[in-house]
Structure formats: C-alpha cells, structure tokens
Amino acid sequence: MAAILEAGRRELAERGADGLSLRAVAREVGMVSSAVYRYVASRDDLLTALISEAYGAVADAAEHAASARTTPGRRFVRLCGALRTWGQEHPHEYALLYGSPVPGYHAPEATTDIATRTPRAAAALVQEAYDAGTLEVHEPGPPLGRVLAGQCAAMGEALGMSVPEPVVLRLAQAWTQVYGAISFELFGQLRNTFDPADAFAAHTFATAARHVGFTDL
Amino acid sequence: MAAILEAGRRELAERGADGLSLRAVAREVGMVSSAVYRYVASRDDLLTALISEAYGAVADAAEHAASARTTPGRRFVRLCGALRTWGQEHPHEYALLYGSPVPGYHAPEATTDIATRTPRAAAALVQEAYDAGTLEVHEPGPPLGRVLAGQCAAMGEALGMSVPEPVVLRLAQAWTQVYGAISFELFGQLRNTFDPADAFAAHTFATAARHVGFTDL
DNA sequence: CAGAATGCAAGAGCAGTGCTCTCTCTTGCG
DNA sequence: CGCAAGAGAGAGCACTGCTCTTGCATTCTG
Numbered sequence: 001m002a003a004i005l006e007a008g009r010r011e012l013a014e015r016g017a018d019g020l021s022l023r024a025v026a027r028e029v030g031m032v033s034s035a036v037y038r039y040v041a042s043r044d045d046l047l048t049a050l051i052s053e054a055y056g057a058v059a060d061a062a063e064h065a066a067s068a069r070t071t072p073g074r075r076f077v078r079l080c081g082a083l084r085t086w087g088q089e090h091p092h093e094y095a096l097l098y099g100s101p102v103p104g105y106h107a108p109e110a111t112t113d114i115a116t117r118t119p120r121a122a123a124a125l126v127q128e129a130y131d132a133g134t135l136e137v138h139e140p141g142p143p144l145g146r147v148l149a150g151q152c153a154a155m156g157e158a159l160g161m162s163v164p165e166p167v168v169l170r171l172a173q174a175w176t177q178v179y180g181a182i183s184f185e186l187f188g189q190l191r192n193t194f195d196p197a198d199a200f201a202a203h204t205f206a207t208a209a210r211h212v213g214f215t216d217l
Numbered sequence: 218m219a220a221i222l223e224a225g226r227r228e229l230a231e232r233g234a235d236g237l238s239l240r241a242v243a244r245e246v247g248m249v250s251s252a253v254y255r256y257v258a259s260r261d262d263l264l265t266a267l268i269s270e271a272y273g274a275v276a277d278a279a280e281h282a283a284s285a286r287t288t289p290g291r292r293f294v295r296l297c298g299a300l301r302t303w304g305q306e307h308p309h310e311y312a313l314l315y316g317s318p319v320p321g322y323h324a325p326e327a328t329t330d331i332a333t334r335t336p337r338a339a340a341a342l343v344q345e346a347y348d349a350g351t352l353e354v355h356e357p358g359p360p361l362g363r364v365l366a367g368q369c370a371a372m373g374e375a376l377g378m379s380v381p382e383p384v385v386l387r388l389a390q391a392w393t394q395v396y397g398a399i400s401f402e403l404f405g406q407l408r409n410t411f412d413p414a415d416a417f418a419a420h421t422f423a424t425a426a427r428h429v430g431f432t433d434l
Numbered sequence: 435c436a437g438a439a440t441g442c443a444a445g446a447g448c449a450g451t452g453c454t455c456t457c458t459c460t461t462g463c464g
Numbered sequence: 465c466g467c468a469a470g471a472g473a474g475a476g477c478a479c480t481g482c483t484c485t486t487g488c489a490t491t492c493t494g
Contacts, residue, residue: 021480021481022481022482023479023480023481034443034445034446034482035442035444037482038441038442042482043481095316096317099312100313100317100404101404101405144420147413148417148420151410151412151416154410155410158410169417169420172411172417173420176394177390177393177397179397179401180394180396180397180398181390181393181397183400184396187316187317188318189396192375193372193389195368199364199365199368200365203362204393238451239453240451240452248473250452250453251453251455252471252473254454255470255471260451260452260453
C-alpha cells in the first residue's frame with residue numbers, strides 16, 4: 001500500500017496528473033494492474049490521496065517559513081516565498097492543487113479541510129501583527145457592502161482571526177495576488193516578460209504584505 | 218475542416234481539454250477517426266487551434282469592454298469584469314488558457330503572440346490615463362533594482378506603453394491580482410468563502426485599478 | 435491436525451483512447 | 465475518356481481504466 005502511494009507520488013511528480021496511470025504505478029511496484037485495485041478504489045481515489053499529501057506538504061513548507069524569528073510582516077513575505085519555492089520544486093503537484101481542476105474530480109470535504117492549513121498560517125501572522133499594533137488598518141474607503149462584509153466575517157472566523165472585516169478582505173486580495181503571481185510564473189504566462197521572475201516575485205510579495213497592512217517589513 | 222473545428226469547440230466546451238477526444242469529434246462530424254487526420258495533424262494540433270481561437274475570444278471580450286464611453290479607470294474595471302464573465306461562460310477554455318499547462322503541450326509562438334492582445338488592451342487604458350494626467354504615479358519607494366527595471370522597460374515596450382517603469386510593474390501586479398482572483402473563483406478555491414464572488418471580484422478589480430494608479434473610478 | 439475461510443495477486447476481457455497504414459471510391463481535369 | 469489527386473473507410477497496434485473470475489497461500493477454526 002505504502003509502496004503504491006510512493007510510486008504514485010513519483011509518477012505524479014514526473015508525468016503529472018494526466019500522466020498518472022494506474023497501470024504504470026502497478027508496473028512500478030511489480031504488480032499487475034488489477035492487483036492495485038485491492039488497495040485503491042480507482043485512479044481518482046489514488047489522486048485524492050496524493051492531493052491530500054500535497055496539501056500537507058505545502059502547508060508544512062508555509063508553516064516552517066512562518067516560524068522564523070522575525071517580524072510578522074517579514075514572516076508573511078517568507079511564507080509567500082516558501083509557497084513559490086514549493087511550487088517550483090513540485091510543479092505538477094502545484095498545478096494539481098491550484099491549477100485547473102481535474103476533469104470529473106470533486107475534492108472531498110477532508111481535503112477541503114486540510115487545504116485551509118496554509119491560509120491559516122498566513123492569517124495567524126496578520127492576527128499577530130494586529131494584536132501587536134504593527135498592522136496598519138487603513139481608513140475605510142467605501143463601506144464594504146452587506147454580503148462582502150458577511151463573507152469576510154465568516155472567513156475571518158474560519159481562519160481563526162478576530163480583526164475588522166476590511167483586514168480580512170485585504171488579506172484575501174493579497175492572497176489572490178500572491179497566488180496569481182506564482183501561478184502566472186509556474187504556468188508559463190510570464191515567459192518572455194519576467195523570465196527570471198525572482199525579482200518580480202519578491203517585489204510582489206512585499207507589495208501584497210504592505211497591502212494587508214504590514215508595516216514591519 | 219470548419220466542421221471539425223466547430224465540433225472540437227463543442228467538445229472542448231462541454232468535456233474540457235482532457236475529454237477532448239479526436240474520435241468523439243470524428244463521430245460528431247460523421248467520420249471515422251482516421252479520416253480527421255487528413256485535416257488535423259494530431260490531437261494537440263486541434264487543441265492548439267482551439268487555444269488560438271479562445272485567446273482571440275477573450276481578447277474580443279476584453280477589447281469590447283475597454284471600448285465603453287467612460288473614463289479609462291472605469292473601462293479598466295469593466296475589462297476585468299469582462300475577463301471574469303468570459304471565464305464563467307467558458308470555464309474549460311479559461312482553464313486551458315490560464316490554468317495548468319496541458320501535459321506535453323508547448324504553445325507555439327503564434328499563440329504566444331495572440332495571447333498579448335488582452336494585456337495590450339489593458340495597457341492602452343493605462344497609457345491613456347497617463348497621457349491624460351489622471352494616473353497617479355506614486356512616489357517611488359525603494360528603487361526597482363536593475364533586472365526588474367529592465368524587465369519592466371521591455372514589457373512596457375512590448376505592450377506599446379511609454380510610461381515610467383514602476384507604472385508597468387504596478388500594472389503587472391494588478392494583472393496577477395485580477396487573474397488570481399478570477400482563477401481562484403473559477404477553480405473552486407473560493408468555495409465556502411466568497412461563494413457568490415461577485416462582490417469580492419468587483420472590490421478586487423477596483424483595488425487593482427487603484428493600485429495601478431487610476432484615479433477616475 | 436484437517437479443513438474452511440480469508441486475503442492477495444494474476445489473467446482475461448471490455449470499452450475507450452491516439453495514431454498509422456493500406457485500400458477504395460469519388461471527383462476534377464487534361 | 466483516362467488518369468491523378470484527394471477524401472474517407474477499415475483494420476490494427478499500443479495504451480488506458482476498470483471488472484470479473486480464477487488460483488494460490490496464509491491463517492483461523494473445529
């Protein structure tokens with residue numbers, strides 16, 4: 001069983017989700033294809049297991065980066081950098097988690113749950129800065145609107161935050177910016193423009209952090 | 218030939234890139250699979266043609282939204298909204314263009330070229346606002362760094378802009394934020410949080426526009 | 435200790451895929 | 465009228481996911 005998962009991990013890392021063939025996995029562990037169906041219900045089942053593993057792996061990287069001994073703002077930037085690095089090292093897994101959803105596959109609740117570990121790590125940093133008073137809470141421009149405010153409140157609670165709703169919104173926006181930049185780079189949208197995207201990424205992560213309100217960069 | 222392309226379009230829209238089967242396309246046009254190989258070199262070849270079409274379609278939508286009779290800032294926001302709407306109406310095509318790259322496929326230069334139409338439409342709005350003096354050019358915080366400044370200059374030129382490099386950078390960052398938000402929504406990352414994401418999208422597009430420097434929203 | 439029950443793997447087979455090769459038929463043109 | 469070119473058909477190869485049946489070995493039980 002563990003051997004099957006490990007072979008699946010290798011296949012996924014090398015050939016990607018589309019190329020993840022149950023028969024190839026079977027060959028790799030020295031079984032015939034029908035034999036692996038004793039351990040895994042279907043190809044999608046194996047994929048689900050690998051997705052869960054991958055979510056855990058990014059979260060590990062993110063949490064580790066967030067545990068550095070500096071200011072929350074700098075740890076936020078480090079967290080973003082860790083996401084990017086992980087994506088560069090595991091492009092197929094990143095695509096699986098944050099790219100186009102696979103054809104007929106629908107993530108079960110369990111993976112939806114584990115997927116929140118990473119944003120929770122970021123949220124904790126925001127909360128820490130807010131509590132320490134180093135988070136700049138911008139004067140509210142236009143008020144948020146009923147639905148948006150409600151969604152932000154719910155999201156803040158889900159992430160374990162107790163901050164004003166606009167702060168949650170800014171975090172969400174920064175989050176989309178960070179992932180947008182990483183995805184653009186990894187998916188080849190930045191080719192011929194920011195080709196070594198290191199500087200662009202670093203600058204964007206800092207911008208995102210400032211947008212959230214971090215003043216301790 | 219045109220029938221094949223049309224059938225491919227339908228298949229792609231319904232079943233997605235992974236489900237795009239050349240045999241199914243053949244069935245749909247009432248041919249046997251080997252016959253369509255007279256018109257299309259391979260499955261990837263058909264996919265490439267469809268990708269080019271799709272790039273043109275988004276660009277059409279973007280340019281149409283950008284041609285409204287209001288201020289550049291508002292047209293920028295409308296453009297973002299058009300991207301989102303197009304993505305909602307053509308989720309599989311959107312995933313093909315901006316999601317995880319397909320397995321062994323590498324976009325030929327031609328599609329890379331047509332892909333710039335959409336960002337060029339956005340760039341034109343920025344240029345227009347800059348020329349009109351309604352674009353706020355933020356005081357430069359930390360200077361940009363050699364590589365980043367060079368990349369921004371090249372990118373600005375490729376997009377037909379003549380504005381300071383930081384403006385180009387801010388546009389690129391806003392761009393990643395916009396696409397990040399749209400992709401997050403379309404790829405299901407926002408489920409259980411911003412579930413009807415209309416308000417979030419609208420707010421984020423406005424935020425992106427302000428980040429670029431538009432003051433005429 | 436003998437026999438039954440259980441678990442694991444193999445094999446064959448079905449329906450589908452991309453793609454190639456050969457063959458036939460129709461159509462247009464000199 | 466005859467010939468060449470093009471369009472489609474058919475068979476076939478190697479691959480995929482998945483199911484069902486069969487065989488073997490281990491383990492549990494009377």
